[in-house]
Amino acid sequence: MKKYEQLYNSIKNMILTNQLKAGQKVPSIRKTAQIYNLSVTTVQNAYFELCADGYIISKEKSGYFVTHIADKAENKQTKSKAKSAKYDLTGGIADSDVFDISLWQRYIKSALRQKERLLSYSQPKGEYDLRCAVSEYIREKRNVTASPDRIIIGAGVQPLLQMLCSLLDKTKSVSFPAKSFVQGIGIFKDYGFDVKIRNKDADIIYVSPSHMTRWGDVMPIKRRLELVEYSNKKGSLVIEDDYENEFLYNVRPTPSLYALGKDNVVYMGSFSAMLIPSIRISFMVLTNELKELFEKEEYRYCQTASKTEQIALCSYIRDGHINSQIRKTRRLYSAKTKKFFDLLKKAFPNNDLSISENTLQIIMKINNDISPDTFEKHSLKILTEKKDSGETVLIMSPAGVNQRDFDFIIDLIRQCLN
Amino acid sequence: MKKYEQLYNSIKNMILTNQLKAGQKVPSIRKTAQIYNLSVTTVQNAYFELCADGYIISKEKSGYFVTHIADKAENKQTKSKAKSAKYDLTGGIADSDVFDISLWQRYIKSALRQKERLLSYSQPKGEYDLRCAVSEYIREKRNVTASPDRIIIGAGVQPLLQMLCSLLDKTKSVSFPAKSFVQGIGIFKDYGFDVKIRNKDADIIYVSPSHMTRWGDVMPIKRRLELVEYSNKKGSLVIEDDYENEFLYNVRPTPSLYALGKDNVVYMGSFSAMLIPSIRISFMVLTNELKELFEKEEYRYCQTASKTEQIALCSYIRDGHINSQIRKTRRLYSAKTKKFFDLLKKAFPNNDLSISENTLQIIMKINNDISPDTFEKHSLKILTEKKDSGETVLIMSPAGVNQRDFDFIIDLIRQCLN
Numbered sequence: 001m002k003k004y005e006q007l008y009n010s011i012k013n014m015i016l017t018n019q020l021k022a023g024q025k026v027p028s029i030r031k032t033a034q035i036y037n038l039s040v041t042t043v044q045n046a047y048f049e050l051c052a053d054g055y056i057i058s059k060e061k062s063g064y065f066v067t068h069i070a071d072k073a074e075n076k077q078t079k080s081k082a083k084s085a086k087y088d089l090t091g092g093i094a095d096s097d098v099f100d101i102s103l104w105q106r107y108i109k110s111a112l113r114q115k116e117r118l119l120s121y122s123q124p125k126g127e128y129d130l131r132c133a134v135s136e137y138i139r140e141k142r143n144v145t146a147s148p149d150r151i152i153i154g155a156g157v158q159p160l161l162q163m164l165c166s167l168l169d170k171t172k173s174v175s176f177p178a179k180s181f182v183q184g185i186g187i188f189k190d191y192g193f194d195v196k197i198r199n200k201d202a203d204i205i206y207v208s209p210s211h212m213t214r215w216g217d218v219m220p221i222k223r224r225l226e227l228v229e230y231s232n233k234k235g236s237l238v239i240e241d242d243y244e245n246e247f248l249y250n251v252r253p254t255p256s257l258y259a260l261g262k263d264n265v266v267y268m269g270s271f272s273a274m275l276i277p278s279i280r281i282s283f284m285v286l287t288n289e290l291k292e293l294f295e296k297e298e299y300r301y302c303q304t305a306s307k308t309e310q311i312a313l314c315s316y317i318r319d320g321h322i323n324s325q326i327r328k329t330r331r332l333y334s335a336k337t338k339k340f341f342d343l344l345k346k347a348f349p350n351n352d353l354s355i356s357e358n359t360l361q362i363i364m365k366i367n368n369d370i371s372p373d374t375f376e377k378h379s380l381k382i383l384t385e386k387k388d389s390g391e392t393v394l395i396m397s398p399a400g401v402n403q404r405d406f407d408f409i410i411d412l413i414r415q416c417l418n
Numbered sequence: 419m420k421k422y423e424q425l426y427n428s429i430k431n432m433i434l435t436n437q438l439k440a441g442q443k444v445p446s447i448r449k450t451a452q453i454y455n456l457s458v459t460t461v462q463n464a465y466f467e468l469c470a471d472g473y474i475i476s477k478e479k480s481g482y483f484v485t486h487i488a489d490k491a492e493n494k495q496t497k498s499k500a501k502s503a504k505y506d507l508t509g510g511i512a513d514s515d516v517f518d519i520s521l522w523q524r525y526i527k528s529a530l531r532q533k534e535r536l537l538s539y540s541q542p543k544g545e546y547d548l549r550c551a552v553s554e555y556i557r558e559k560r561n562v563t564a565s566p567d568r569i570i571i572g573a574g575v576q577p578l579l580q581m582l583c584s585l586l587d588k589t590k591s592v593s594f595p596a597k598s599f600v601q602g603i604g605i606f607k608d609y610g611f612d613v614k615i616r617n618k619d620a621d622i623i624y625v626s627p628s629h630m631t632r633w634g635d636v637m638p639i640k641r642r643l644e645l646v647e648y649s650n651k652k653g654s655l656v657i658e659d660d661y662e663n664e665f666l667y668n669v670r671p672t673p674s675l676y677a678l679g680k681d682n683v684v685y686m687g688s689f690s691a692m693l694i695p696s697i698r699i700s701f702m703v704l705t706n707e708l709k710e711l712f713e714k715e716e717y718r719y720c721q722t723a724s725k726t727e728q729i730a731l732c733s734y735i736r737d738g739h740i741n742s743q744i745r746k747t748r749r750l751y752s753a754k755t756k757k758f759f760d761l762l763k764k765a766f767p768n769n770d771l772s773i774s775e776n777t778l779q780i781i782m783k784i785n786n787d788i789s790p791d792t793f794e795k796h797s798l799k800i801l802t803e804k805k806d807s808g809e810t811v812l813i814m815s816p817a818g819v820n821q822r823d824f825d826f827i828i829d830l831i832r833q834c835l836n
Contacts, residue, residue, distance in 0.1 A: 048528060051737055054547050058737050067736070094537045105530045108726075110466060112523045118696040119512045119818070129472050155573045155722040162580050166608040186718040190584040192610050278536040278725035300604040304573040306724035307696035308526075318475050318485075400537070 003038060004045035011046065015055050015066055026056055026064040086379035087409050091360065091397030095336070098329050099276045103321065104312070111311035122303035122310065125294075126153025126283075130314040134283050137317055142242065143259040144267050146285045152294070155280040155304035157241065157268055158183060163301060164239070164266065164284065165191040167293050168204065175202035180385070184241075205231055208241040209257060210358060221255070228260040237287070238265045243273070263287050271313065274326055281305050281313055333399045334359040340398040340406055347410045364394040368417055378412045421456060422463035429464065433473050433484055444474050444482040504797040505827050509778065509815030513754070516747050517694045521739065522730070529729035540721035540728065543712075544571025544701075548732040552701050555735055560660065561677040562685050564703045570712070573698040573722035575659065575686055576601060581719060582657070582684065582702065583609040585711050586622065593620035598803070602659075623649055626659040627675060628776060639673070646678040655705070656683045661691070681705050689731065692744055699723050699731055751817045752777040758816040758824055765828050782812045786835055796830045 014020045026047075027035065033043045047064060050056045056064045112118070125131065131148035138144040154160040165187060173194040176185050184206060189195050196202050207227065209219035219227075231238050240257045258267040270282035282305075286294060294301075316322065341355055341362050352365040369392055375382045383395040394413075401409065432438045444465075445453065451461045465482060468474045474482045530536070543549065549566035556562040572578040583605060591612040594603050602624060606613050614620050625645065627637035637645075649656050658675045676685040688700035700723075704712060712719075734740065759773055759780050770783040787810055793800045801813040812831075819827065 048524075049531075051733055054550075054732070054736060096533060096537055099537075101530060101533050101536065105527065106466075108526060108530065109523065112519060112526065113467070115514060115519050118519065118694055119514055119517075121690075121695040132472075155577075155724070156720050158720045159573075159577050159580075159722055162577075166604070170608075170610070183718055183720070186584070186715070190588075191608060192588070272539075276536055277539040280720075280722065280724065297604070300601055302574050302576045302601070302698075304577055304698065304722045306573070306698065306727055309724055309726070314472070315469055318472065319469055320476070 004042045004049070007032075007036065007038065007043065007046040008049050011050060012055055020066050022066050024066045025062075026066060028063055087401050087405060087412070088381040089396040089398060089401065089409075090381050090383050091399060094276045095332060095399055098332050099325070101276075104275070104279075104316070107312035107316050108308060110315065111308045114311060117311065118307060122153075122305070122307045124298050124301040124303055125149075125151070126303050126305060127307065127310040127314065130310045130317075131283075133314045133317040137322065138267070138269065138285070142256045142267075142269075144256055144285060145259075146267075150286050150288070150291045152284045152286060153303065153305050153310060154282050154284065155306070156272070157243075157270060157282050158187065159304045160268060160282055160284040161187045162191075163294075164290075165193070166300075167286075167290050167297075168193075168237075172203035173199070174204040174206060175199040176206050177208065181206070181208075200227070200230060201234070202236065204237045204239065206239045206241065207257065208243050210242060224255065224257055224260060228257055228265075231264060232262050236264070240265050240267050242267060242269045258285065263289075266290065271322075274322060274329060275313075279309055279313070281309060330359075336398050336403060337362060339403065340396070343406055343410055344413075347414060360397055360399060362396045362398070364396065365391050366394060366417060368392070370394075370416065374416050378416050380409070380412055380416065382413075422460045422467070425450075425454065425456065425461065425464040426467050429468060430473055438484050440484050442484045443480075444484060446481055505819050505823060505830070506799040507814040507816060507819065507827075508799050508801050509817060512694045513750060513817055516750050517743070519694075522693070522697075522734070525730035525734050526726060528733065529726045532729060535729065536725060540571075540723070540725045542716050542719040542721055543567075543569070544721050544723060545725065545728040545732065548728045548735075549701075551732045551735040555740065556685070556687065556703070560674045560685075560687075562674055562703060563677075564685075568704050568706070568709045570702045570704060571721065571723050571728060572700050572702065573724070574690070575661075575688060575700050576605065577722045578686060578700055578702040579605045580609075581712075582708075583611070584718075585704075585708050585715075586611075586655075590621035591617070592622040592624060593617040594624050595626065599624070599626075618645070618648060619652070620654065622655045622657065624657045624659065625675065626661050628660060642673065642675055642678060646675055646683075649682060650680050654682070658683050658685050660685060660687045676703065681707075684708065689740075692740060692747060693731075697727055697731070699727060748777075754816050754821060755780060757821065758814070761824055761828055762831075765832060778815055778817060780814045780816070782814065783809050784812060784835060786810070788812075788834065792834050796834050798827070798830055798834065800831075 011020070011026070020026065026032075029040060029043045029047060032038070033040045036043075047056065047058075051058060051064075054067055057067045058064050128148060130153060131151040134151055134153075135146060135148045138146070152160060152163065154163065161184060170192045171194075173196055174188045175196045175198060176188075177198060179185070179197055185195055188206075193204075205227070207219065209224060227238065238257055238261060242256060256267065258265040264287060266287060267285040268282065272280055272282070337355060337359055341353065344362065344364065345353055348364070354363050355361070356363060370384060372382070372384060385393050385395060387393055398406070398409075429438070429444070438444065444450075447458060447461045447465060450456070451458045454461075465474065465476075469476060469482075472485055475485045476482050546566060548571060549569040552569055552571075553564060553566045556564070570578060570581065572581065579602060588610045589612075591614055592606045593614045593616060594606075595616060597603070597615055603613050606624075611622070623645070625637065627642060645656070656675055656679060660674060674685065676683040682705060684705060685703040686700065690698055690700070755773055755777055759771065762769075762780065762782065763771055766782070772781050773779070774781060788802060790800070790802060803811050803813060805811055816824070816827075
């Protein structure tokens with residue numbers, strides 16, 4: 001541990017144990033440096049971190065003070081910790097080993113040096129050079145050929161879908177593959193669309209071929225071809241959410257619907273799953289018709305993704321880091337899934353267990369009717385689903401939990417099921 | 419200029435003048451260091467910047483190459499430069515002197531050090547500590563008292579309005595202060611609301627008291643009180659977009675409608691105007707009723723603002739930099755407006771000229787009927803508006819242009835008006 005971190009921790013502890021009380025003045029940087037025999041820079045760094053984390057606050061010309069927020073934040077944290085589970089197997093968290101954050105820092109730093117560029121808003125479609133990089137990337141990876149003009153960047157799939165909804169005729173019907181697509185269904189319903197489930201005769205067909213259900217089913221190539229042909233004939237629009245396609249490494253690579261379609265497919269993808277969830281950059285490829293519509297009303301739209309992160313991501317992609325990142329993530333996540341699967345198999349030899357095609361989820365059938373509350377009481381967060389057949393299925397994604405905790409987690413699951 | 423910047427510029431020029439052609443290999447870092455007698459680190463920094471800006475690309479194990487995108491990006495840039503004006507007086511750009519980007523860099527770097535935190539998605543409402551900081555900030559500045567639970571963060575006002583629309587009953591009517599609120603009106607129309615202009619009997623009343631029109635009118639306190647009382651009695655919801663209130667320094671500070679209302683006001687604000695436009699963080703304070711609704715469907719929403727920037731902004735606010743930033747921006751922008759106004763007055767002694775109440779815009783009445791195209795042909799971007807009285811009004815915001823160019827710009831305006 002670095003010196004400034006040691007100091008950070010000791011002051012933080014003094015605050016949390018009330019040796020330093022809210023509102024109280026903290027010794028000055030110079031004094032603290034003298035007391036602990038540290039350099040002024042070290043103390044500055046520690047104080048800066050304490051400020052950043054909300055434990056102390058600097059008041060102009062009068063020094064540093066312990067915040068009131070410090071207590072509150074800590075209380076809130078413990079409160080929300082008690083509420084939210086310690087071991088999250090729902091897949092929303094990344095493994096801390098997987099993402100090289102210092103590399104990303106370099107790109108962010110470089111982006112922040114482009115001062116002139118940061119003084120203005122991003123274009124409504126997003127930064128032009130990022131759209132060029134995305135265009136090259138999806139052509140190479142998914143055979144999605146689209147000029148940068150047809151690519152729209154957004155802070156997640158949600159704002160992109162909202163933009164798309166505003167471009168479409170709201171009297172149309174939209175089909176979703178399952179009721180579990182709550183976010184997408186919610187957005188289309190909000191805009192007044194007629195939402196249906198698995199209805200191939202809808203005007204708009206939303207599909208996620210690489211992740212059709214919550215348990216990670218992949219759409220077979222035959223069904224992809226059928227869907228494309230049928231929608232072509234019917235003149236319906238397909239929205240292809242290519243969520244998690246990067247992880248389909250053990251399945252034969254399947255073509256994108258976009259590549260099979262005839263300018264009637266909107267293609268959507270995201271970089272969050274490949275990088276870390278906190279970087280919210282997604283993209284959408286519009287059909288030519290929708291692109292024209294968008295440009296006519298471009299003044300109505302604002303870009304939601306951070307400009308700094310867009311600039312950084314562009315260079316990150318161009319330098320080839322996305323590919324190595326995907327390889328690394330795939331390898332690690334799939335190894336973790338396999339290991340967790342083997343341990344589960346040993347612990348529950350009589351249960352029906354399988355790994356999803358995208359290798360990210362483990363599906364376990366159980367006879368008990370279990371509620372998410374039971375898991376939460378045991379510090380676990382696990383998705384459950386009642387299948388039509390009446391069975392309950394647990395969907396577990398061990399990517400975000402530490403391998404050292406696997407045995408302990410399995411023990412907790414056992415306690416829940418007994 | 420630093421050494422690496424010199425090298426960056428010389429290589430960039432070689433690329434732009436086609437001495438180095440697209441696809442061609444660039445000398446290796448070591449070789450370039452030898453040729454120019456520079457350190458390897460210096461060359462590395464220059465190459466890194468060239469990569470970041472898309473001029474060269476590194477290919478694994480084979481070195482650096484001039485990109486094809488370099489031309490395209492350059493072409494695109496010149497193309498869009500030809501299309502978009504050189505002198506933008508519409509107010510969408512910040513002055514490069516106003517924002518201390520190296521200070522912001524420090525906060526971003528510190529945020530990126532919180533690795534564990536960056537591994538997960540932000541809460542749908544946004545980061546808790548930022549909401550605490552915003553809560554304190556608006557209480558102090560605008561007398562808006564709201565717990566962090568009622569504050570929602572978003573990447574701009576647009577995604578926040580979309581969220582709000584999804585919470586409201588879409589059969590209701592909404593009133594906007596003027597037709598010029600194109601973005602807001604577009605969003606409400608998309609969701610199926612009945613949009614009206616200046617109709618106090620609508621169910622939802624959208625107002626922007628500090629910026630009521632495109633020429634920066636401020637809503638007088640008397641009308642604020644009337645509006646609050648009337649909407650209270652009628653049970654209508656007020657959406658208070660407190661856009662640019664920070665710049666109202668020469669007007670008597672006016673109370674927020676939120677502070678005057680009775681839990682029937684949704685308060686919205688943004689940090690983009692205070693910082694730089696590329697940092698897209700806005701916030702919205704929900705009424706208690708809407709907050710309950712939001713929490714019931716929280717799983718449907720994703721946070722759009724960058725988590726890194728949220729963490730950075732939180733510390734930035736807590737350390738008091740927002741206040742000094744606002745003071746600095748106000749001072750500079752208002753001085754620039756005044757100077758530009760004086761020069762205009764001298765150049766056009768017979769025209770009716772005034773400075774808007776928020777001191778950001780200059781309004782100039784003209785007799786000619788001029789189209790934006792005329793300005794664009796003269797490298798200018800100026801908002802015009804035909805008033806009901808038949809006069810044409812130019813709305814000019816000189817904040818984003820360089821003071822050195824003021825005389826030249828005024829000469830261009832003269833050419834346009836002749």
